[in-house]
Amino acid sequence: MRSTGPAHGRRSITSRHWMGNPGDRMKTDEFAKAMRRTYDLYFLGGDYGRRYPRPNAATLGFVLANGGRDAQRILDFGCGDGRYCLALLECTRAHVTAYDISASSLIALNARLSGTPFRGRVSLAGTGMSQLLHTYAAPYDVVLMLFGVLSLIGDRAARIDTLSQLRCLIAEDGRLVITVPSIARRRPVELLRHALARRLGRARPPLDEGGNIRFTREVSGKPLTFFYHLYGVRDLTDELSQAGYAVQCCEAESLLPEWCVTQSRVLGWLDRKLSRRLPAVLGYGIRIVAVPV
Ligand SMILES: C[S@@+](CC[C@H](N)C(=O)[O-])C[C@H]1O[C@@H](n2cnc3c(N)ncnc32)[C@H](O)[C@@H]1O
Numbered sequence: 001m002r003s004t005g006p007a008h009g010r011r012s013i014t015s016r017h018w019m020g021n022p023g024d025r026m027k028t029d030e031f032a033k034a035m036r037r038t039y040d041l042y043f044l045g046g047d048y049g050r051r052y053p054r055p056n057a058a059t060l061g062f063v064l065a066n067g068g069r070d071a072q073r074i075l076d077f078g079c080g081d082g083r084y085c086l087a088l089l090e091c092t093r094a095h096v097t098a099y100d101i102s103a104s105s106l107i108a109l110n111a112r113l114s115g116t117p118f119r120g121r122v123s124l125a126g127t128g129m130s131q132l133l134h135t136y137a138a139p140y141d142v143v144l145m146l147f148g149v150l151s152l153i154g155d156r157a158a159r160i161d162t163l164s165q166l167r168c169l170i171a172e173d174g175r176l177v178i179t180v181p182s183i184a185r186r187r188p189v190e191l192l193r194h195a196l197a198r199r200l201g202r203a204r205p206p207l208d209e210g211g212n213i214r215f216t217r218e219v220s221g222k223p224l225t226f227f228y229h230l231y232g233v234r235d236l237t238d239e240l241s242q243a244g245y246a247v248q249c250c251e252a253e254s255l256l257p258e259w260c261v262t263q264s265r266v267l268g269w270l271d272r273k274l275s276r277r278l279p280a281v282l283g284y285g286i287r288i289v290a291v292p293v
Helices: 022-044 047-051 057-068 083-091 103-113 129-135 156-167 188-199 233-242 258-263 265-277
Strands: 073-077 095-099 122-125 140-145 170-181 212-219 222-229 245-252 285-292
Touching: 022 047, 022 103, 022 222, 047 103, 057 083, 057 140, 057 170, 057 265, 057 285, 073 083, 083 095, 083 103, 103 122, 129 156, 156 170, 156 233, 170 233, 188 212, 233 245, 233 285, 258 265
Parallel strands: 073 095, 073 140, 095 122, 140 170
Antiparallel strands: 170 285, 212 222, 245 285
16 A cells, blocks of 8 residues: 555644754765665575564564554554564554665565565555655554664664654554663673763764764674664653653563564563563663654
8 A cells, every 4th residue: 555645644844843954864864874784784694584583572562552453554664574564464454564774674574475465465665764754654553663773773863853754654643662772781891882982082973972882793704883872761751752752651671682582482471571570771672652742
């Protein structure tokens, strides 16, 4: 399903919610190209799918309980190879727009869709944010940014800008469901190294901002460089508020790392029990539902 003109009911982008300027846009584009390269390589050989073979069951349940089950239209922003998209197609009747900057991720998702009865309920969208804003099936009942998509978008201004643009695509009574990596649990060595570089005046944008890190990991024998913004609850809530959202619910996503809970169903089940009472920031990820205000 694909609409051709501006969608009915879409929120207008006001100056209050649009924080970019031409200089920021350029930096954001360069940044997105670097992320696209990294994730293209990550998805290309199937490494991502082997590391995270299925959705985090607790997060899938959270999405379903927060509007997903009855949604008619869902946007999976930063869908990757579609582990959530496929699960949502299976357990809802929704149409899903799956958007990602990585062409390899969409190729992987397309391959996973072939042979399923779901192809007619999916739009694959990857030609850039402006296409997404003007040609797909908005307004959405639920917009997803799962497993750190927001963290990969660049500096604070770029992240707020993206959140603001997505806000314009959410229905009046719709919801945004986000999960992000927690600053209390992830990459302490890199956090320290980048904090030191900032203190010494050696950090270049976007690494001059607290919580931003860059690191290289070997994937199939090739070094891949990743950028993350690691979040605390306060800065996530604050960015959402700047972009025109109110937080409805905030909790820990899991106690164990994502690869553990998605590779082993037993560990996933155990983790679900253990993480129930965990403070949000102590989760491996932080899970939030936000609504447009
Ligand atoms: C860690 S993966 C998560 C994928 C998927 N949501 C999941 O849970 O498996 C992050 C995804 O965000 C995508 N991404 C990175 N920057 C993006 C951007 N600016 N816009 C859209 N997607 C982006 C990457 O290509 C990658 O597929």
